[in-house]
Amino acid sequence: MNNNVEDHPLPPDDFNNKRLPTSEYSQPWYRLNPVGYDSAIYxxxxxxxRFDSFNANYGILYAGQNERGAFIETFGRTLGVRTVSGAALQQRNLFKIASGRPLVIVDIWGVNLTKLxxxxxxxxxxxxxxxxxxxxIYEHPQQVDGICYHSRHxxxxxxxxxxxxxxxxxxEENLGNLIEQNPKLLAEILKHYYWLTHKLKFCSRCFNTLSPLIRT
Known part of the structure; x- marks a missing residue:
């Protein structure tokens, strides 16, 4: 396929003849899912x-390798904003998603950028x-389980x-929202990103953990 010099190349015509560089992942993944849904497996x-199908002939489950990744992919999309409201936090439950076997993944980062x-x-x-x-990658004969990539945020x-x-x-396991069920984790994430939160309605047991991070 022809592209302008400044454009990123598209997959070559002989892509299916190339061996994909794969890794196996056995650890759980994390999603912050809207509270109206009982399952995060979507x-x-x-x-x-970013990696959706052009014509919706297959679906993609997006998740983070850890809780920080799930948080920043959910709440970090507006550049320059480093606060999150209590209402927004309470509208998401943290889910842990595990697979019954190791996942065969193509890493689109590190040395694999050159390989691909x-x-x-x-x-x-x-x-x-x-x-x-x-x-x-989805249509490649190796039939891999998915891709891994660096968060843009x-x-x-x-x-x-x-x-x-x-x-x-x-x-999957629903771990609850970050404020009420996971205040210590939330505090760690907010400190990690130098974020604050505001408009929180506290449960008594999480006040001491989160109160230093409230913007009034």
Missing amino acids: FDRSGKG GVDARISSGSYQVSRAWAKA DDTEICCGLFERTATIFQ
């Missing part, structure tokens, strides 16, 4: 996500390019996009 076909023929723009540049590469965090063919292998 394979997005909306066409809004991509660069760091794959996780921060054009969605059209990202989706073209995700489609090529914190490039020290790893996120995943898991393909819908993995849907039957997951178990």
